[in-house]
Amino acid sequence: MIICVVGPTAVGKTKLSEELALKYDGIVVNSDAMQVYKELNIGTAKYTEEESSGKTHYLFDIASPKDVYTVYDYQKDLRSIISKNKDKNIIIVGGTGLYLKAGLYNYEFTERVAKSYDGYTNQELYELLKQKGDLDEIHINNRKRMISRLNSSGNNHLKDELLYKDVYFIGLTTDRNNLYDRINKRVDVMIEDGLIDEVKTLYEKYGKTKALATGIGYKEIIDYLDGKITLEEATDLIKQRSRKYAKRQYTWFNHQMNVKWFQTDYQNFDNTIKEVINYIDESAIQ
Numbered sequence: 001m002i003i004c005v006v007g008p009t010a011v012g013k014t015k016l017s018e019e020l021a022l023k024y025d026g027i028v029v030n031s032d033a034m035q036v037y038k039e040l041n042i043g044t045a046k047y048t049e050e051e052s053s054g055k056t057h058y059l060f061d062i063a064s065p066k067d068v069y070t071v072y073d074y075q076k077d078l079r080s081i082i083s084k085n086k087d088k089n090i091i092i093v094g095g096t097g098l099y100l101k102a103g104l105y106n107y108e109f110t111e112r113v114a115k116s117y118d119g120y121t122n123q124e125l126y127e128l129l130k131q132k133g134d135l136d137e138i139h140i141n142n143r144k145r146m147i148s149r150l151n152s153s154g155n156n157h158l159k160d161e162l163l164y165k166d167v168y169f170i171g172l173t174t175d176r177n178n179l180y181d182r183i184n185k186r187v188d189v190m191i192e193d194g195l196i197d198e199v200k201t202l203y204e205k206y207g208k209t210k211a212l213a214t215g216i217g218y219k220e221i222i223d224y225l226d227g228k229i230t231l232e233e234a235t236d237l238i239k240q241r242s243r244k245y246a247k248r249q250y251t252w253f254n255h256q257m258n259v260k261w262f263q264t265d266y267q268n269f270d271n272t273i274k275e276v277i278n279y280i281d282e283s284a285i286q
Contacts, residue, residue, distance in 0.1 A: 008246035017093035031094030043217035078103035
C-alpha cells in the first residue's frame, strides 16, 4: 500500500511518517519540493538522523542547489521508485501537493497553450488559479509564474484518476492559532540552530539560484545578507510567509485530494499515531 502523510508545515508529518514506516516495514519517500535539494537542511526542516526510523529514504538530497528540479522530474522519479518497490509498503511524506498529484494521478505534461493574459490584473490571475485549486507555492506578486501555471496543461482537463491501488491520504491538522504559534516558534529555533550560517554558506557557494531565491527561509535571509532588510524583518517575513503557505496548503489538499484529517495530539503524539494506524488497518479490511 501507499500511505501519503500530508498537511501544513510544523504539524508533525515527519514523526508520523517515520512511525508508520516502522509499523508497516515501509520505505519513506519525500514529497517536499525543497527537501529534494542537498545542503538545504535547517530551512526546509529536513528529517535528522535522530528523527529517522532507520528505514530507507528516497528523494531527499537528490539535487544540487544550483539545479532546477521540476514537478516533471519528481513525477518520473516517484513513479520509478513505486515501480521498483512493488513488494513494499511506501510512506510518502511532504506538503507539496502538486508533486504528489503529478506522481500518483493521471497528470499529463503536454504542450503549453501560450496565452498572454494581457489585461488581467494580478488579483484576477490569482483568482483564476484559486478556481483551479492550483495556488501551491504561488505568490500574487509573481505574475510570470502565475501565467506559466495557468498555461500549464496539467492533467489536460481529464478527470482525476489514481494510478495505484490501496492509496491512503492521511492529513495532520491542528487549531489555526496553535499551528501559527508552532510555526513562529519553529522559525525562531531555525535561527538559533544556524539558519543564517547555512544560507550564507550556500549563497557564497552557489549564488542566488532558483532554490535559494524561492525557498521560504532562504530568500529572506539572502535579503538580510544583502543588507536590504534587518534580521528582525527577515525573521518576521519568514514567519508571515510560512503561515500564509500553511493556509494555502490546507486549501490545496481540501480541493485536490480525498484526505482523511486527524488532529495532532501534541501532548501525547502516540494517540495520533494509534488513531491513524487504526484507520488504515480498518480501511484495509473493508
